[in-house]
């Protein structure tokens with residue numbers, strides 16, 4: 001890698017739990033909220049020297065905001081990913097598993113590809129880096145719903161992806177995920193990136 005500043009972006013729809021995940025990984029306390037659209041600005045949070053997590057604003061429907069703001073956000077995310085592609089170690093995409101399956105079912109009736117799928121495909125093609133797909137809020141989903149979601153995701157033509165089931169509320173699966181993030185970071189940047 002040429003650049004001296006490395007980035008790990010966290011993308012996902014509004015309210016999926018991006019900021020909650022960032023807070024967990026970086027021990028920070030950025031605001032999280034019940035309503036979609038809590039984070040509207042792209043925010044860099046340091047993890048360790050020269051390595052930052054990037055909290056991307058949620059793309060898609062945002063509570064009480066105009067279509068124009070949603071489109072501006074989408075453009076901002078796309079520009080960021082294109083401009084910083086050589087600084088990205090890998091990308092984290094997060095989905096709310098308690099609503100994903102239902103949302104996709106209603107979209108499919110209209111013949112629309114879900115934004116999450118488009119986003120993961122876009123990230124892979126633009127950045128050429130692997131994606132970690134986090135299925136969050138498993139505390140709100142039973143076993144059947146989890147399986148339905150996994151089957152659904154596997155029915156799409158997705159690039160090189162690793163799945164993680166977790167809950168940022170109960171913290172189930174969080175440690176495994178953190179370890180994988182560290183492992184990948186160390187693999188890319190070396191052992192001095194182990195201690196965060």
Ligand SMILES: Nc1nc2c(ncn2[C@@H]2O[C@H](COP(=O)(O)OP(=O)(O)OP(=O)(O)O)[C@@H](O)[C@H]2O)c(=O)[nH]1
Nearest residue numbers: 015016017018019020032033037038039058168169
């Ligand atoms: N039950 C449950 N709630 C969660 C979990 N993770 C996050 N939440 C809640 O979901 C809501 C949204 O979380 P955020 O972290 O703000 O989501 P975000 O993706 O950053 O949302 P925006 O900034 O609006 O795009 C908050 O009320 C969180 O407390 C989880 O694993 N289980």
Ligand SMILES: [Mg+2]
Nearest residue numbers: 018019038039
């Ligand atoms: Mg947020």
